[in-house]
Amino acid sequence: MTPLRTALATLTLAAATLATPAFADAPKVDVAGSADHPVLKRFTGSVLVGYAQQDWDQRSFPDASGVSKTENDKFNRPVVLEGKVTRLFYLSPLGKSPLEVYRNHQQALAAAGFKPTWGCENEAQGCVKAYFALDGYERAKGMQWAEGDLPAAGGQHRGSSWPLAMSITHDQARMTVGTLSSGGRTLHLLLFTSMASNEHTNRAVTYVEIVEPKAMPTGQVTVDAKAIGQGLQAEGKVALYGLFFDTGKTDVKPDSATQLDQMAALLKAQPALKVLIVGHTDNVGAIDANLALSEGRAKAVVAALTQRGIAAGRLQARGVANFAPVASNGSEDGRAKNRRVEMVLQ
Template sequence: MATALIVVSTTSELVRAAEQDDAKGGRDHPLIQRFDGSWMVGYKFNEWEQAMFPTSMAVKDGRWADPVMVEGRVTKAVYTAPGGKSSLEVFRNYEQALVSAGFQRRFSCESQCSTLYYAMRKDDAYVSGMTWAKGYLVTPSGSRYSIDAGTATAEQGRLWYGTLPRGGQQVHVLVYTSVANNETTNMAATYIQIVEPKAMPTGQVKVDAQAMDKGLKAEGKIALYGVFFDTGKADLKPESKDQLGEMAKLLLSQPSMKVYIVGHTDNQGALEANLALSQQRAQAVVNALVTTYKIDIKRIVGRGVASLVPVASNVAEEGRAKNRRVELVLQ
């Protein structure tokens, strides 16, 4: 098999398909670039999103059974290889490049992969929101096919999923190759999905008084991510002002309401130190509500519980970010 260029690196130049414009905004991912001469016909990027990866041939209710769910920076792309390149040749090149770069195979399918393809394409969710290039796939006889979710097909489909350790976490990559549209195109299509785990940006939206009231009535508590502290400290940062104002608005509008302010941490560091820190942070919120917003101190009690009540796993940073929070709890 002749080896075509597929670069897995962070420094090599991109290889562009001659005289064809890629999907708007599209760019090869630094970790895995395109098969030599390919055209990027579809592209999507999210700074923070969730994506799935299959772990077996099992399909349930038309979807992958027991997939790996990963949250983080998500890149998706669909490519078509130059005419005359088989889907097997394209697939092997991607596979070799990924393995050579240190990716560890988690699951792969070499034949009869159609059930995986149709599960992936369920409701075309795998390419939802993708931007598409302008133009058509043109067959040797001159027929034209639209560029869309069906560019990758079930014909001669092969799938490879692997991970690469980086920065203490795992980068997840899925590659699926097949005949493009149908055999008359004499082309191969490749769908690539890459997820780089990262913490969700928190504190971007304050919880207003009305939402807090609804949450307290429904659950008896509500998590607030708009209260900020420097690492290891209990001094409220200025960015906390909006969230504190909404908390005060709720308490002032309902004079009979009594609440606990509960501080939570992740599991990094010693439990005793985190218990003390979470208590100090909870008390800092109480002091701000009493001093700045004139809330009766008899109505609010601060408590710190460190990492004893997580809402997510502390194994990865995205879970730890969710666990670092202040909660408002009805007494």
């Protein structure tokens, strides 16, 4: 340990020793609402004390070159990943070393087909730099934490305690990053194990991040009446992703109401306007089935608009299946863009 780090550690321990408030014991149960990720089970006896999951977010992982050789807090060439993100923070049983915990995770991952991209097991390999590059403050944002602290295991610091949240350190730190195939998908996984807060806790902690690439959810922005009118004027059509249907179904879901209201508002503001309502699908399924599905959805939208006071004679429903894609059907993101309803000028 460098003189600076030794001094910082001494100051931290001195502050903890002088603190007088009563501290909580270490958590004994998982934080509410949390669960192990299906591809990685916990080290036996560990408690899942920190948890967050976002349906779609962005994270940065190191690539095969690891950490920067010139900067202390940077990955050399960070890889930006997008998709479903799960973050987990485990507190290991008292007395279990970070090495034992890390090796067990390594073995479990190898058995599951994990392919490492980069890793480190000591300061010479970049583990201290990896600790700072992780930036625990940023990684901890939005995480839910169990109630409890990290009490000293005994000795001269008995009665002292340290905060639990994101208590990874560079002490006995080890890290592995790579990919894992599951259910036809390639998941990206980062795992970091170290002492919890300091050696006096006699505990190891493990931080895990798993990114499951997936298409960003679409249809979350309603096109208002003004924008619909501008789109019709400029291009003669406008795609409306705020209309929702269950897979393989033609019924318009209730959360489409806002978009339907805006479509009706435009038609009421321009009483001479006549439009086609055109349903589109992706290329999954047979053509005939997709033709029927796309037309059924268009008719359902027309019915919803007539219920909002629009004369049926101003509306025509058509379905064109997957004959007019706006993106490649080779990816889920492209297929999501192709599944749409358009309003087209007659």
